[in-house]
Amino acid sequence: MPSPPTPKHNHLLGALPAADYARLLPELEPVQMVLGQAIYESGGPQEYVYFPTTCIVSLLYVMQDGSSAEIAVVGNEGVVGVALFMGGGTTPSRAVVQSAGQAFRLDGVHLKDAFERGGPLQSLLLRYTQSLITQMAQTAVCNRHHTVEQQLCRWLLLSLDRLPTNELTMTQALIANMLGVRREGVTEAAGKLQSAGMINYSRGKITVLDRPKLERRACECYAVVKRESDRLFARNEAPVGALA
Amino acid sequence: MPSPPTPKHNHLLGALPAADYARLLPELEPVQMVLGQAIYESGGPQEYVYFPTTCIVSLLYVMQDGSSAEIAVVGNEGVVGVALFMGGGTTPSRAVVQSAGQAFRLDGVHLKDAFERGGPLQSLLLRYTQSLITQMAQTAVCNRHHTVEQQLCRWLLLSLDRLPTNELTMTQALIANMLGVRREGVTEAAGKLQSAGMINYSRGKITVLDRPKLERRACECYAVVKRESDRLFARNEAPVGALA
DNA sequence: GGGATTCCGTACGTTAGCGTACATACAGCG
DNA sequence: CGCTGTATGTACGCTAACGTACGGAATCCC
Numbered sequence: 001m002p003s004p005p006t007p008k009h010n011h012l013l014g015a016l017p018a019a020d021y022a023r024l025l026p027e028l029e030p031v032q033m034v035l036g037q038a039i040y041e042s043g044g045p046q047e048y049v050y051f052p053t054t055c056i057v058s059l060l061y062v063m064q065d066g067s068s069a070e071i072a073v074v075g076n077e078g079v080v081g082v083a084l085f086m087g088g089g090t091t092p093s094r095a096v097v098q099s100a101g102q103a104f105r106l107d108g109v110h111l112k113d114a115f116e117r118g119g120p121l122q123s124l125l126l127r128y129t130q131s132l133i134t135q136m137a138q139t140a141v142c143n144r145h146h147t148v149e150q151q152l153c154r155w156l157l158l159s160l161d162r163l164p165t166n167e168l169t170m171t172q173a174l175i176a177n178m179l180g181v182r183r184e185g186v187t188e189a190a191g192k193l194q195s196a197g198m199i200n201y202s203r204g205k206i207t208v209l210d211r212p213k214l215e216r217r218a219c220e221c222y223a224v225v226k227r228e229s230d231r232l233f234a235r236n237e238a239p240v241g242a243l244a
Numbered sequence: 245m246p247s248p249p250t251p252k253h254n255h256l257l258g259a260l261p262a263a264d265y266a267r268l269l270p271e272l273e274p275v276q277m278v279l280g281q282a283i284y285e286s287g288g289p290q291e292y293v294y295f296p297t298t299c300i301v302s303l304l305y306v307m308q309d310g311s312s313a314e315i316a317v318v319g320n321e322g323v324v325g326v327a328l329f330m331g332g333g334t335t336p337s338r339a340v341v342q343s344a345g346q347a348f349r350l351d352g353v354h355l356k357d358a359f360e361r362g363g364p365l366q367s368l369l370l371r372y373t374q375s376l377i378t379q380m381a382q383t384a385v386c387n388r389h390h391t392v393e394q395q396l397c398r399w400l401l402l403s404l405d406r407l408p409t410n411e412l413t414m415t416q417a418l419i420a421n422m423l424g425v426r427r428e429g430v431t432e433a434a435g436k437l438q439s440a441g442m443i444n445y446s447r448g449k450i451t452v453l454d455r456p457k458l459e460r461r462a463c464e465c466y467a468v469v470k471r472e473s474d475r476l477f478a479r480n481e482a483p484v485g486a487l488a
Numbered sequence: 489g490g491g492a493t494t495c496c497g498t499a500c501g502t503t504a505g506c507g508t509a510c511a512t513a514c515a516g517c518g
Numbered sequence: 519c520g521c522t523g524t525a526t527g528t529a530c531g532c533t534a535a536c537g538t539a540c541g542g543a544a545t546c547c548c
Binding site: 063086116126224 | 305311316326327330332335336337362367373374375376377378381383385387388472475
Binding site: 416417427428432447448 | 494495496497498
């Protein structure tokens with residue numbers, strides 16, 4: 001049996017200096033996130049923030065007529081519930097567990113408190129919010145200009161980046177819901193990717209076989225988001241602010 | 245001749261307590277914003293933040309193939325350059341003056357300094373950023389699901405909210421660029437709105453004649469953004485947190 | 489006033505994606 | 519094994535929007 005994830009599995013928590021981390025640790029509470037669970041409803045109260053470790057959470061907008069669209073996806077690189085420290089307390093978006101797993105949650109009051117001390121935690125949370133903004137903006141552009149197939153590639157890559165394996169559990173109907181397109185559109189696009197040997201899927205299990213090929217087939221949107229995220233967090237241990 | 249705009253014409257600056265405002269005032273520098281001017285380039289340096297008073301600035305993403313899409317619009321309710329205090333220093337978006345006018349700019353170093361004191365300024369800037377996020381997310385959904393005509397209505401209303409008059413100077417080609425659609429598509433949609441008596445336009449001058457009608461023709465996206473913005477800033481003097 | 493430029497209108501074939509309907513296929517379970 | 523439900527495949531007409539092309543009209547400028 002694999003060892004349970006620790007808070008450090010979340011990149012934001014893992015990047016905190018020891019002192020800040022220690023102060024937060026007793027308040028962090030591990031929670032299981034089950035597939036399809038709604039963490040927040042649109043405009044509803046947000047009592048906790050969630051730091052995913054092994055799960056993925058989608059931020060969705062749902063229209064009056066029931067149609068929906070994903071605007072961003074959050075995994076162990078980020079945090080769900082930025083409205084808590086941004087000051088709004090809520091947002092018009094839903095947050096839904098897209099891939100089951102584990103997260104650590106933190107009471108909103110404690111978070112707000114810690115945030116207002118300033119320092120590394122505040123800085124990290126704000127930088128993450130900025131990368132989230134980039135993802136949302138790029139999603140908007142992608143929705144405007146790119147084909148379903150390109151968007152599917154982007155979506156697969158974004159999800160893959162947030163998972164430990166190259167396999168994800170997700171039916172085509174659910175993907176269609178995320179992308180805001182028809183299920184048949186996903187079937188068609190996925191069929192092409194499978195024919196091209198990039199992926200393999202069957203009844204809700206998608207295995208990515210050739211990731212580089214997938215990246216080449218995706219639109220530039222994925223790369224932009226990835227690059228910006230890498231830049232903001234300088235994962236390669238380069239000093240902050242160093243632009244290659 | 246009308247009196248020149250003061251910093252208070254910007255809602256964020258105007259909402260500051262006297263002490264904070266006074267501290268910022270000597271650093272604020274009035275600048276004329278000319279139509280089409282690029283305030284920031286994609287990924288370029290952002291030396292100043294801009295508090296618009298009478299101008300409007302569009303945030304655009306431009307793709308490799310030259311196609312583009314507006315992801316948000318900023319007027320006297322906000323500030324251009326959130327990346328400066330969010331910590332990224334830059335963003336992949338361009339910022340272009342969509343409607344000429346005036347703004348006050350503030351050196352990024354001073355801003356960052358003031359931001360890190362915490363307090364009302366920080367809180368205001370973060371709440372504004374949150375409303376910007378809402379706008380961007382809603383744009384993403386709108387791009388996915390709504391017709392050009394609906395989007396045009398939304399766009400007109402958003403622009404109108406940020407202008408003192410009911411007239412805006414903007415050719416159909418430029419609007420098409422913002423929306424990321426064909427110029428002909430805008431011509432057609434605008435023609436319908438004109439036939440319906442909602443607007444009047446000629447060679448780059450658009451006059452809105454019947455705003456309520458326009459709101460009814462727009463998709464829900466406009467209302468969501470407006471409501472969220474009103475909520476976050478409680479312009480009706482209601483106590484913060486009061487949800488009608 | 490004449491010419492150039494910019495802006496707007498229109499038209500036509502093409503295409504991506506939609507809505508709908510239905511067929512197949514696999515999985516789990518009794 | 520056969521039943522049932524869920525997941526996936528396919529097909530067909532329809533529409534919004536695209537790319538392209540060109541004509542007309544207002545404005546600017548000499």
